[in-house]
Amino acid sequence: MPVTLEDAMAAYRANPTDPDVVTSAFREIWRERAAAAGTVHDVPPCPYTAAELAAVDAAGRRVGYLPAELATQRTRHRLAAIFPLLRSFALFEGNPVTNLDNPSGWFDYDAGTDAPYLGSDEHDLVAAVAAEGRTLASLNQYIVATQDSKLLTGRYLDERVTWSRFAHYIGGRMVCSRVDGPEPPAADRPEEPNEGSLLVAFDLGPGDRVDYLGGRSVGAPSTGRGLVAEAPDPVLRYPDDLPDPAALDLDGELARQAAGYVALGFHRELGLTEAEYVASLPRFAPQPPEYRGRLDVPLLVETRIPWERQADLAGITRSVGTRTTTFVPIDERHREPAGPYTAWFAWFGQRFPDPVAPDEARAELAADERGGSVLELVAQHVAHPVLNATGRFVDAIGHETRDITFLKDEENQVRRNPDICYWRGKPELGIALHPVAYVNCRPLVRGSAVTGGVA
Structure with missing residues (x-):
């Protein structure tokens, strides 16, 4: 009998430290995602050992998988076809949001609904993450991680109130993101959420500190970060549609x-x-x-x-x-x-x-x-x-x-x-x-x- 997504998720929730169970779950996740977008994404076996998965789980983290063909700035727009609720300019084809680099494959990430490292500025965040031997997540990693979180817990990452800085930039400035849940993020910020929307804020300064602004770190398995080479576009080009x-x-x-x-x-x-x-x-x-x-x-x-x-x-x-x-x-x-x-x-x-x-x-x-x-x-x-x-x-x-x-x-x-x-x-x-x-x-x-x- 074929494994369904619901079966795979149930098995993963029950035993998140079994590499075979994790592999099965993510193969089913990406089979359904690829079918929705008319693509194919093969998922290799989970490279984390049972002991490593147990350590990830104990640290409040979770593993995820990002296909190499979806890991770059130029291919990020393909994620909009898989996750149509994202509705962000950062997923436009020809978008201005650059990645520091382009990690792909298996990774583990901070999995709490609220972001860690709250109240830090850019310098302190980067230093704290580096001291743990980790890196800041890319926007592409965050997108798949928050969609995995929704599947597993019913909540997006950062849907309640927090924002997270990532290793992505607009014009050289590090920016931050969150995803809308069904409710306004906080009583004192009466925003009108659009559930599932990815918000990418580009107007923070490196020294800005806010009590609900943090970051999301990622770790890599022993097989490495799977960096995908991409030469960044030298200049952002918009349509040449000036009326005559x-x-x-x-x-x-x-x-x-x-x-x-x-x-x-x-x-x-x-x-x-x-x-x-x-x-x-x-x-x-x-x-x-x-x-x-x-x-x-x-x-x-x-x-x-x-x-x-x-x-x-x-x-x-x-x-x-x-x-x-x-x-x-x-x-x-x-x-x-x-x-x-x-x-x-x-x-x-x-x-x-x-x-x-x-x-x-x-x-x-x-x-x-x-x-x-x-x-x-x-x-x-x-x-x-x-x-x-x-x-x-x-x-x-x-x-x-x-x-x-x-x-x-x-x-x-x-x-x-x-x-x-x-x-x-x-x-x-x-x-x-x-x-x-x-x-x-x-x-x-x-x-x-x-x-x-x-x-």
């Missing part, structure tokens, strides 16, 4: 963007019929010749509804931080017009092809350029959701808040800008903790010339 302004029908584009607002119910929010709403909107002015090549995208911005409500209508989640703060213009130059308006904007990466910190971007704005506002973030998403859906994060460098208290130190009292990122499988309006250059972010910039804007 010369081929744009401005009246047709206005109708398209207005229809987007209507579909989301903006007209009902203002007590207008669809026709009345469209008639109330300003038109697109022809593109000023001096904008060509840097500000090529016309955008319709609605101002008569508060940004919070606009975000809700547009299906943009608001992070906890944005629910307790006020965004204000950096200065009078960046104050948005009072009524609905149209203007010409830069496409993602057009004005700033390379990553740039918000302060640096503002300093480089030309006299006829303005940093984007929170309302303009919403407008851009309504008109061009493809940006978010492909992992391109946008900063509104013309608005700021200084109310964030997450880090509780002097460095915390700096201006931070609102941004829209891909989070829990959908757009989220949030605030980066550190206003530095991130490889996956670009500033929103528009021209100073606007049409409309009269309240």
